[in-house]
Amino acid sequence: MVLERIQDVTLVVFPGVFQPGLFFSTPLLLDALDHLRLEAGCSVLDMGTGTGVLAIFAAKRGARVTAVDISPLAVRCARVNVLLNCLEDQIRILEGDLFAPVGDERYDLVVFNPPYFEGKPKDWPEYAWRGEKVLDRFIGGLSSHLTQDGRVLLSLSTELDLTAIKYELSRNGFEIRERRRRRLPGEMIFVYECLRREPMSALEVKPGLKLTCDEHGCEPNAYGKR
Numbered sequence: 001m002v003l004e005r006i007q008d009v010t011l012v013v014f015p016g017v018f019q020p021g022l023f024f025s026t027p028l029l030l031d032a033l034d035h036l037r038l039e040a041g042c043s044v045l046d047m048g049t050g051t052g053v054l055a056i057f058a059a060k061r062g063a064r065v066t067a068v069d070i071s072p073l074a075v076r077c078a079r080v081n082v083l084l085n086c087l088e089d090q091i092r093i094l095e096g097d098l099f100a101p102v103g104d105e106r107y108d109l110v111v112f113n114p115p116y117f118e119g120k121p122k123d124w125p126e127y128a129w130r131g132e133k134v135l136d137r138f139i140g141g142l143s144s145h146l147t148q149d150g151r152v153l154l155s156l157s158t159e160l161d162l163t164a165i166k167y168e169l170s171r172n173g174f175e176i177r178e179r180r181r182r183r184l185p186g187e188m189i190f191v192y193e194c195l196r197r198e199p200m201s202a203l204e205v206k207p208g209l210k211l212t213c214d215e216h217g218c219e220p221n222a223y224g225k226r
């Protein structure tokens with residue numbers, strides 16, 4: 001077991017659970033989350049919560065958080081971290097595949113730092129890296145789990161088929177805004193904010209659509225390796 005400190009939050013990382021401080025993707029998402037306006041009491045879904053780190057930072061901003069992970073190791077770890085940070089009144093941790101544990105609940109914000117590689121994981125730790133059509137299934141379920149003005153913060157990498165993912169988001173009615181990017185050796189990682197727009201015909205959306213980059217975007221920051 002590893003003890004990790006991120007800003008003012010102390011986390012335990014159980015064996016087999018994604019260690020956020022070792023990688024770039026979690027800090028990049030935390031930075032994007034930090035700059036996002038969150039109404040007090042808003043509802044947040046932390047998909048694939050791992051240690052619970054994103055859930056904890058959202059709760060510390062006043063959100064009511066539901067966190068989901070398919071790995072029982074992660075669920076156990078996240079529950080301990082919620083208790084350690086005295087946030088049990090604001091965060092509940094559920095075990096299961098993507099949206100299955102939350103039924104038809106809707107959220108003001110969904111955050112997801114997904115596995116980047118395709119394929120069947122051989123054990124629980126590997127679920128942090130690999131999954132079967134995880135992003136396709138996640139994007140397919142988004143609309144029915146967001147409130148009217150609901151938004152998504154999603155970390156993606158050039159290890160993924162970004163054109164296909166952006167096309168799928170667009171086809172499902174989302175406008176995509178780049179919020180963060182980080183260049184790594186042989187890889188680039190991004191945080192995108194996805195907002196609902198009026199559904200448009202798939203024929204109107206071309207793969208490789210141009211993305212906007214606002215004043216918060218494109219600044220190299222954060223730390224880690226992923």
Ligand SMILES: C[S@@+](CC[C@H](N)C(=O)[O-])C[C@H]1O[C@@H](n2cnc3c(N)ncnc32)[C@H](O)[C@@H]1O
Nearest residue numbers: 020026048049050069070071097098113127128
């Ligand atoms: C890259 S880790 C991110 C962990 C944490 N959110 C962070 O940023 O530090 C991905 C997490 O998603 C979980 N996961 C993978 N496939 C999932 C699925 N189908 N449903 C729910 N969680 C899943 C993994 O178990 C892992 O904890």
